[in-house]
Amino acid sequence: MKMYRPLYLRRRLGSPPRGITLIEVMLSVAVLGIVAAMAVPSFEPDVATQLDAFAQIVASDLMSARDLAVSNNSTYRLTFERTDNRYRLEHTGTNAALNNLPATIFQNRADTATKHYTDLDDLPRMGIGAHLSAVELGAAPVTATTTLEFGPLGATSQSVGTTVWLTAGAGPSQRYVAVRVDPATGIATVDALTSTAPTTAGN
Numbered sequence: 001m002k003m004y005r006p007l008y009l010r011r012r013l014g015s016p017p018r019g020i021t022l023i024e025v026m027l028s029v030a031v032l033g034i035v036a037a038m039a040v041p042s043f044e045p046d047v048a049t050q051l052d053a054f055a056q057i058v059a060s061d062l063m064s065a066r067d068l069a070v071s072n073n074s075t076y077r078l079t080f081e082r083t084d085n086r087y088r089l090e091h092t093g094t095n096a097a098l099n100n101l102p103a104t105i106f107q108n109r110a111d112t113a114t115k116h117y118t119d120l121d122d123l124p125r126m127g128i129g130a131h132l133s134a135v136e137l138g139a140a141p142v143t144a145t146t147t148l149e150f151g152p153l154g155a156t157s158q159s160v161g162t163t164v165w166l167t168a169g170a171g172p173s174q175r176y177v178a179v180r181v182d183p184a185t186g187i188a189t190v191d192a193l194t195s196t197a198p199t200t201a202g203n
Contacts, residue, residue, distance in 0.1 A: 046128075047128055047168050047169035047173050047174075047175050048175060048193050050127075050128040050129075050130065050168060051128075051130055051166060051167070051168040051169075051175055051177050051193060052177065052190070052193065054120065054123065054130035054166055054168070054177075055130075055166055055177045055179050055190045056190060057118075057123060058118075058164055058166065058179050058188075059179050059188040059189070059190050061078075061087075061089075061118055062078065062148070062164070062179065062181060062188040063186075063187070063188055065077075065078055065089055065148075065150055066150045066154050066186040066187075066188075068091075068102075068150075069150035069151055069152060069154065069186075070150075070152065070153065070154045072093075072095075072098050072152075073152045074091065074093030074094075074095055074098050074152060075091070075092045075093040075149055075150065075151050075152065075157070076089060076090070076091055076092060076093075076149070076150050077089070077090055077091075077092045077147055077148070077149040077150075078147065078148045078149075079146055079147050080132060080135045080146050080147070080148075080164070081132075081146075082132045082133075082134075082135075082146075084119070085119065085120045085121050085131050085132055086108075086110075086117050086118060086119040086120060086121075086132075087117070087118055087132070088110075088115050088116060088117045088118075089101065089115070089116045089117075089118075090114055090115045090116075091114065092149060099113075099114045100113045100114060101113070101114060101115070101116050104116060108122065120132065120166075128168055128169070129168065130166045130167065130168045131166065131167050131168070132164070132165070132166065133165040133166060133167040133176060133197065133198055133201045134163075134165040134198040134199075134200045134201045135148070135162065135163070135164050135165070136162070136163045136165065136198060136199065136200050137158055137160050137161070137162055137163075138160040138161065139160070139161070142198075142199040142200060143200070144200040145158075145162065148162045148164075148181060150186050154185060154186040154187075155183060155184055155185065155186055156181060156183045156186055158183050159183055160183055161180055161181060161182060161183050162180075162181045162183070163178050163179065163180050163181070163198070164178070164179040164181075165177070165178055165179075165198040165201065166179070167197075167201075174195070175193045175194065175195060176193065176194050176195070176196065176197055176198060176201075177190065177191060177192075177193050177194070178190075178191040178194075178198070179191075
């Protein structure tokens with residue numbers, strides 16, 4: 001004998017739920033991916049952010065060389081190699097016992113016991129690199145130089161300031177930043193970014 005459910009029960013219970021198709025799942029995943037891509041910001045830094053980070057690293061290295069000179073009561077020199085986009089540190093004082101430099105955490109493949117290199121191409125970055133654009137002495141007239149030496153009191157061997165210029169980007173987005181070293185104190189400071197190239201760039 002066939003049993004019939006009342007109409008109100010049939011409407012309440014309805015038909016059994018059907019499964020989700022593969023196409024529906026794929027569409028849902030695609031929509032979620034698009035929403036996530038729009039919501040999550042890009043993690044690649046712009047030229048300004050990356051260049052400032054490089055400048056802070058260079059300024060820190062300059063201060064480390066100065067601190068070595070003061071703590072050891074001697075002289076230490078940084079030599080800038082623009083074509084190789086790097087600079088090296090070495091002891092230049094009269095005490096030969098200081099020629100061997102202290103060990104560092106981040107070693108360069110070109111390092112020796114008496115010379116430590118910092119290669120800007122090897123520094124951590126996210127898509128944008130920085131380059132040594134110029135190293136200059138003085139304000140007027142500006143002259144190019146390749147060395148920066150700190151003495152026992154922290155002052156540099158020059159009577160005028162030294163400026164290390166870095167650059168990043170290309171075309172309209174190219175920017176420059178100056179790391180300036182005070183000749184009397186040896187303190188390094190980082191300027192604001194500019195679109196104007198240094199006087200001796202390319203020399």
